[in-house]
Amino acid sequence: MFGAAAAAWHVGGQLLQPHxxxxxxxxxxxxxxxxxFDSESGDRLAGWFHQGEPGRGVVVLAHGIRTHRGSSLARARLFGEHGLSSLLFDLRCHGESTGERVTLGWQERHDIRAAVDWAKHRCTGEPVAVVGYSLGGAAAALAAPLEVDAVVLEAVFPTIEAAVGNRTSGKLGIAGPLASWALLAQLEPRTGIAPSDLRPVDAVRRLTCPVMVVGGGRDQQTTPADTRRMFQAAPEPKELVWFDDLGHRNFARWAPEKYRREVVSFVTDCLSRAAADQDARTPAEPSR
Known part of the structure; x- marks a missing residue:
């Protein structure tokens, strides 16, 4: 029993380690x-900015756990084909950003807000979208409400219990529930964050812009049931997109044509409408 507890404590610590x-x-x-740029998490975040066509809008791209901004390149390229600028950045504790412990979206929500603020400053007056995958999407949901014009949530867990439960069951079978309990029991003592804080399914209700929820039909980490739960909770207007043959994968990399057709089109349409609305609200210059 002591050995199992020690092993669970070790695994829990590894999951929260920086990458x-x-x-x-x-x-x-x-x-x-x-x-x-700086985040209210107290960390310094590193990123890349790709300049598109001025006025078309900018997309903030947030990656998954244990990776970095480089994994967002496939998305940035597809958005760039449509003239959109993009900010690819490392969440705290990832890539070249600072940080001492991954918090599974809680502190990372501040990183999303900081990235949005940076994008708005860099592209003043342009519409902004956020596209977050897995951890990045959970952080985006937890950051709500966000003053942006579109949000895309790809493979985002509805609750931390679901995220941990899916992963332990997939690896340990019937021992999964016990392992899940052992890992979740460490969360608050290690981080000061309660499982009730990590519920993107509740936070997504606070979004005030068009939302797209994206899922993999074969995803065992964020299951189709999890994705449907996120979609049902999201406010209108919203869209649901399935990559039927993919699991917990980088959709833009593995299915670029479908990603371009579904996700890129959704974002470009939202940003185009937002830019048109902004133009309509801007008083015309008086004639001379």
Whole structure:
């Protein structure tokens, strides 16, 4: 029993460990500017900014756990084809951003807000969208309400209990529920964060812009039932998109044509409408 408890404590600690690396140079065929900005989490965040066509809008791209901004390149390229600018950044404790402990979306929600603020400052007056995958999407939901014009949530867990339960059951079978309990019991003592704080399914209700929820039909980490639960909780207007043949994968990389057709089109349409609305509200210059 002691050995099992010690093993669970070790695994729990590993899950919260930073995943910081020195990034490789950005690809030569996709021009970006290296940027850095501060988050209310207390961390310094690193990122890349890709300049699109001025006035078209900017997309904030947030990656999943234990990866970095480089995993958002496939998305940024597809949005760039439509003239959109993009901010690819490392969440705290990932890539080249600072941080001492991953908090599964709780402190990372401040990173989303900081990235949105940076994008609005860099692209003043332009519409803004947030696209978050897995941890990045959970952080985006937990950051609500956000003053943005569209949000895309890809493979986002509805509750931390579901996220941990799916992963332990997938690896340990009938021992999964006990392992899940052992891991969740560590969360508050280690981080000061209660499981009730990590409920994107509740937070998503506070979004005030169009929402797209994206799921993988074969995803065992964020199951189709989890994705439907997130979609049902999201406010209108909303859309649901399935990548039927994919699991917990980078949808833009594994199915770029469908991603372009569904997700990119949704974001570009939302930002185009937001830009048109902004133009309609802007008083015309008096004639001379």
């Amino acid at each position: 910081q690396i020195t990034m490789r140079p950005p690809p030569e065929d996709f021009a970006v500017q290296s940027v850095a």
